[in-house]
Structures are given as structure tokens and as C-alpha cells.
Amino acid sequence: MVIGLRRPSAARRPTLPDPDPEETAGATRIGNRALSLWLLLLTAAVVLLDALTGNDLPLIPLLVVLPALASVFCTVRQTTAVAVWVTLVVVGSRIAATGAFWDVVFLIGFTALASTLGVVACAARIRHATEVARLRSAVVALQRQILRPLPVTTRQVCVHGLYEPMEEDRFVGGDIYEVVQAPHGTRVIIGDVQGKGLPAIGAGFAALGAFREAAVRESELTAVADSVEDAVVRHNAFSAETGETERFVTALLLCFDGSDRVRAVNCGHLPPRLLYDGAAAVAALHRTSVPLGMADLSDEARAAEWLSFPPDAALLVLTDGVTEARDATGAFYPFDERLGGWAGREPDQVLDALQSDLQRFSGGVRRDDVAVLVLSRPPDGGAAAVSLGHDVVKRGTDRRPPRP
Structure with a gap:
């Protein structure tokens, strides 16, 4: 933020809008359309590789990393959508596949846990970003009040x-x-x-x-x-x-x-x-x-x-x-x-x-x-001096100007 004020008529004051925590955390870097496209492509790639490798090397569990990645770059809503999608894909693929009952239950439970942790991590990141944004906004507002335009x-x-x-x-x-x-x-x-x-x-x-x-x-x-x-x-x-x-x-x-x-x-x-x-x-x-x-x-x-x-x-x-x-x-x-x-x-x-x-x-x-x-030096020799600080220039009557 720049407080470089040149001319009173065109003074640029710092604007202090309410911080958007998700923007502060970089959560809007990936749009919903782009996120959906990448999610489908990665899911299709993993499912295809899993089908090619067979039961000897199951690759479907690798999808659990997607909620973790989404928690770093996406919003809570986007991360939740990724977590639900991954859970549904893993559950659907394991139910359709043959294998030991407890192995399937363990994999589904692990996927649900990992997806939930991804959503929790994203929420924690957004919460921290909100606190930081509020601190920055308060600090800049305080500095603006202390220092003269x-x-x-x-x-x-x-x-x-x-x-x-x-x-x-x-x-x-x-x-x-x-x-x-x-x-x-x-x-x-x-x-x-x-x-x-x-x-x-x-x-x-x-x-x-x-x-x-x-x-x-x-x-x-x-x-x-x-x-x-x-x-x-x-x-x-x-x-x-x-x-x-x-x-x-x-x-x-x-x-x-x-x-x-x-x-x-x-x-x-x-x-x-x-x-x-x-x-x-x-x-x-x-x-x-x-x-x-x-x-x-x-x-x-x-x-x-x-x-x-x-x-x-x-x-x-x-x-x-x-x-x-x-x-x-x-x-x-x-x-x-x-x-x-x-x-x-x-x-x-x-x-x-x-x-x-x-x-x-x-x-x-x-x-x-x-x-x-x-x-x-003032261009007019100081004839149009303004009031500053605690000293008020007399122009017929003393008056204290409002604080900028």
C-alpha cells in the first residue's frame, strides 16, 4: 500500500476494505471450472492406471492427496467438494472391485479421514489468514491516523x-x-x-x-x-x-x-x-x-x-x-x-x-x-501557509481544522 500524497486535490488515501480471508490466503487462484477440469483429468488418469496395473498395484488410494493439495490453494467449499468427490470415487471403485472385506473397509475409512483432515487444514488456513488480514488492516489504519497526509x-x-x-x-x-x-x-x-x-x-x-x-x-x-x-x-x-x-x-x-x-x-x-x-x-x-x-x-x-x-x-x-x-x-x-x-x-x-x-x-x-x-520553499513565499499539528495559523480567528 502506498501513501504517497502529492496534491491535496488528488490525494491518494490508503483504502482499508474488510479483508477477504480467502483472497488473503490465495484461495481464489483456482476457479471452479479450472478446478473441476483438473480434478476430472487427474481422477481419470489414476483410474486408468489403476485398471492397467490390476490388483497387484492398486493406485486408487493415491487420490487421497488431492484434498491435501486443495487445502493449500482452494477455498473451504472447493476443498470440501474435492474431498467428497475423492471419497465417492474410492468407495465406488473398491465396492466394484474384489478383495478382502476389511481391506475395503480400511481403505474407505482412510480415504474419509484424509479427506476430512484436508478440509480441516483448509479451514485453519483461512482462519489464520483472516487474523493476519485484520492485523494488517488495523496496523495500516493506525499508521494512517498517526502520520500526517x-x-x-x-x-x-x-x-x-x-x-x-x-x-x-x-x-x-x-x-x-x-x-x-x-x-x-x-x-x-x-x-x-x-x-x-x-x-x-x-x-x-x-x-x-x-x-x-x-x-x-x-x-x-x-x-x-x-x-x-x-x-x-x-x-x-x-x-x-x-x-x-x-x-x-x-x-x-x-x-x-x-x-x-x-x-x-x-x-x-x-x-x-x-x-x-x-x-x-x-x-x-x-x-x-x-x-x-x-x-x-x-x-x-x-x-x-x-x-x-x-x-x-x-x-x-x-x-x-x-x-x-x-x-x-x-x-x-x-x-x-x-x-x-x-x-x-x-x-x-x-x-x-x-x-x-x-x-x-x-x-x-x-x-x-x-x-x-x-x-x-513554498512557491508563493509561504503566504498561504496552512495549519499544522498543534499550532494554528491565525486568519482573523483561531480555529482547529479537523484531523485528516
Whole structure:
């Protein structure tokens, strides 16, 4: 599922229909007509071979494997139909054949048991698929409520973004981002929670909540980082009490004040890329500190530094779901090499090109969330800034917009 929102008028929201458990389990891969054809052909082949081999090598019992195969690919109804068909064929062939009475009874009973087990296995598979589908749907819905739809515009910056959450059961990740218009400028965070699953989303929600409050309250960006640090530590303390694993969060915090420089605090995260004058370059940060939640392991306080942000430039920030993507051979995605070819494009075009190229490179197989933000100056100088987060831009009267 892709939450890559470019223009508010054409925003693509993730749709969350009620999961069809049989579709989730791949049960509709075989249609009824195709299933009936293959069933008749296999039955005819086995019956013919059984007739040719005679009583010395009865092959009719081989039909019991058909319900087992159907339980893997078919619906419960289809599997039941296959089981009934196989049972009828075996019973009919054994009754017509000559042989010891108890041998015939044993074969019929074995066929009925195997067919029943096939139906039970299919029902169990569908039930598990339903649970997984509900979990995926709940996780994606939760992520959609936590993370802001993009693009958004503030007085200092326009933010376009691409977000592709994992939906593979326990492999769902904890990538986070937020944009807050504050009295001291626009504060932006992008981060990646260590680990996978719903607990990672919980840690990400704790970090986001703290950032939204501190971004408006604190005048220094380092103080914002310290507030998020405290929130992650408190979340980890609660997690330890409930038996969950403690987690840390790599994050990059930025502050845009409308000047030609951007304030940055790097908490163990990937450095941003500067897109300027048709070229892309890593904006090196020399004061990288430990991830959020691990400040006790370092004696150095978090420090902020300045990044160049020319008028026509854009900053691209991302999570490691991009840089650590692999192809079929295990090679890593050459992100910086590819990004250089798109540096002269508009932000939304860069994201479109990245999304398509990453999909082709990985063959559609992703191992982590993908979150990318491209931050540039508003085209109108920020005159039409919108309300963000907990800060409401005054337009005659204060009003809080409905949550998207």
C-alpha cells in the first residue's frame, strides 16, 4: 500500500476494505471450472492406471492427496467438494472391485479421514489468514491516523512525501515523520523505530506526541530532541513493566526559519541529501549523537548544526527502507547514484521516479517501511501557509481544522 500524497486535490488515501480471508490466503487462484477440469483429468488418469496395473498395484488410494493439495490453494467449499468427490470415487471403485472385506473397509475409512483432515487444514488456513488480514488492516489504519497526509505547506517550507508501510504481519515497521509550524519556524522530524510490529508503532507514537508538543513549546531544537528523548525513555520504562522489548529511535530533527540555512539535530539517523543546481549531494552532519532513548549511554549532550539551504534548493530526508532495499541478488539499492539523475526535477517528480525505480529494483519485495520527505520553499513565499499539528495559523480567528 502506498501513501504517497502529492496534491491535496488528488490525494491518494490508503483504502482499508474488510479483508477477504480467502483472497488473503490465495484461495481464489483456482476457479471452479479450472478446478473441476483438473480434478476430472487427474481422477481419470489414476483410474486408468489403476485398471492397467490390476490388483497387484492398486493406485486408487493415491487420490487421497488431492484434498491435501486443495487445502493449500482452494477455498473451504472447493476443498470440501474435492474431498467428497475423492471419497465417492474410492468407495465406488473398491465396492466394484474384489478383495478382502476389511481391506475395503480400511481403505474407505482412510480415504474419509484424509479427506476430512484436508478440509480441516483448509479451514485453519483461512482462519489464520483472516487474523493476519485484520492485523494488517488495523496496523495500516493506525499508521494512517498517526502520520500526517502529505503534501503540507507552512510559512517556511513545502513538504512532499512518500510513505509505504509494511503490511507483512509482524514485519510492519515504525517509520515516523511530522511537520509542525511553530513560533520559531517549521520543525520537522523523520525517524525509524528499532524493531518491527505493533510495539514499534507504539514507540513511534510516543516520539511523535512528544515532538508535536515540544516543537511548539521549546525555542531550541536540541531541547525538542531532549523532550522526545524523555518520552521514548518513559515509553521504554512502561514497555519493560509489560514485558515488551525496549526500543530506540533514530531521528533527524530540522528547523526551517526562512533563511538560507537549516538547523539540524541528528540522533543516529541517515544524513539528508541536498538537491541543488541539478545535482544531489549528502549534506554531511558532523555532530551525530546517539539515537533517542539511548542518551544515558553517552556523556555528550546533543548538539545542533547548520546546513546550507539555498533559495532554489530542496532537502531530501529518508529512512533506511530505501538505502537498504535489495534486489534478487542481494545487492543494495544505489540510492545516491539514482538520485543524482533526478536532482533537477520537481519534488513530486523526484518522489514518483524514486517510487517507480525502487519498485523495479526490488521486484516489489520490501523488507522495511519506506519514508521519504522532500522539503523545499513554498512557491508563493509561504503566504498561504496552512495549519499544522498543534499550532494554528491565525486568519482573523483561531480555529482547529479537523484531523485528516
